[in-house]
Amino acid sequence: MKMLKEGDKAPVFKGLNQDEKEISLNDFSGKKIILYFYPKDNTPGCTAESCNLSESYDDLTSKGFEVIGVSPDSIASHQKFITKHSLRFNLIADTEKEILQQYDAWGLKKMYGREYMGVLRKTFIIDESGVIIKIFEKVKTKDHTNQILGELEL
Template sequence: MTDRLQPGDTAPAFTLPDADGKPVSLADHAGRKVIVYFYPAALTPGCTKQACDFTDNLELLTGAGYDVIGVSPDKPEKLAKFRDQESLKVTLVGDPEKETLATWGAFGEKTMYGKKVNGVIRSTFVVDEEGRIEHAFYNVRATGHVAKLIRDLKI
C-alpha cells in the first residue's frame, strides 16, 4: 500500500504533459490554492461525470482562488479527445508511468467489484498557496464529489 498524504504534508512536485503535450507543473500554481484530482481513465462514464462537474463549477472555484488540475494515466492524445468531446475547461494532465499517481498515494491496491486489484484510487487534494496539503480525500465518488468539495471548502 502506498503511503497516503495527510494535511500538512508538502505536496509532491510534478511536471506532466497536458492534453496538448505542454508541460504543466504544480509549481506553476505557486501562490494559489490548487485542487488536484486523480481519476482512473478519460472517456469513461464516472470520470466524465466528475470532469464535467469540475468544469461546470470551474468559474465558482477559480473565483474563490482555486485552480483545478485533473490527473490520469492517459496519454495527451486521449486527454485532448476527452477535453474536446466533453468541452472540458479544467486542466488535464497525463501520467502514463503512474509515478505521480503513486507519489500522491492515488495508485495502489483497491477493491473493485469485490476483488482486490491495483489501479488508480479516485482521490482529491486541496493544496494551499505554500504548497502544503490542506485536505486529502481518498476513495471519493465520481458523482456528487464536486458538490461535497464545494460544501467542505465553504465556497
C-alpha cells in the same frame, strides 16, 4: 512509502498536459489547487466528476482555485476527452504513473472478488503555499464541486 496526510507539503509534480506542455506544481505557486486523480477518460464516473468540476470552473476560479486532473491515459485520450465534454482545465497524462504514486493514488483495488493495481480516485486540495489542506478519498463524482466547497466552507 509514507502516506500523505493533511498538513503535509504537497509533492512537486511535473507532467505533460493535453497540449504536450509540461506543467508543474510550481507553476501554480500562490494559487489554491484542486488536484484530482481519476481512473480513465470517458468512463461514467470519471466523466461525471470531470464535467461537474468543469461546469463549476468559473465559480472555482473566482474563489482562487486552479483545477488539474491526472490519469494514466495518453495525451491523445485527454485531447478527445476534453473536446467531447468541453472540459476547461488541464489534464495530465501520467502514463508512467509517477504522479499517481507520489500522491498515493495508485494502489490495490478490489472488484468482484478480484484484486488488482489501479488508480485510487482521490482529490487533494493544496493551498497557496503548497500545503495539502484537504484530501477526499470518497469522491462524490456527480457533486464533487459542492463536496469540496462544503468541506472547505466556501
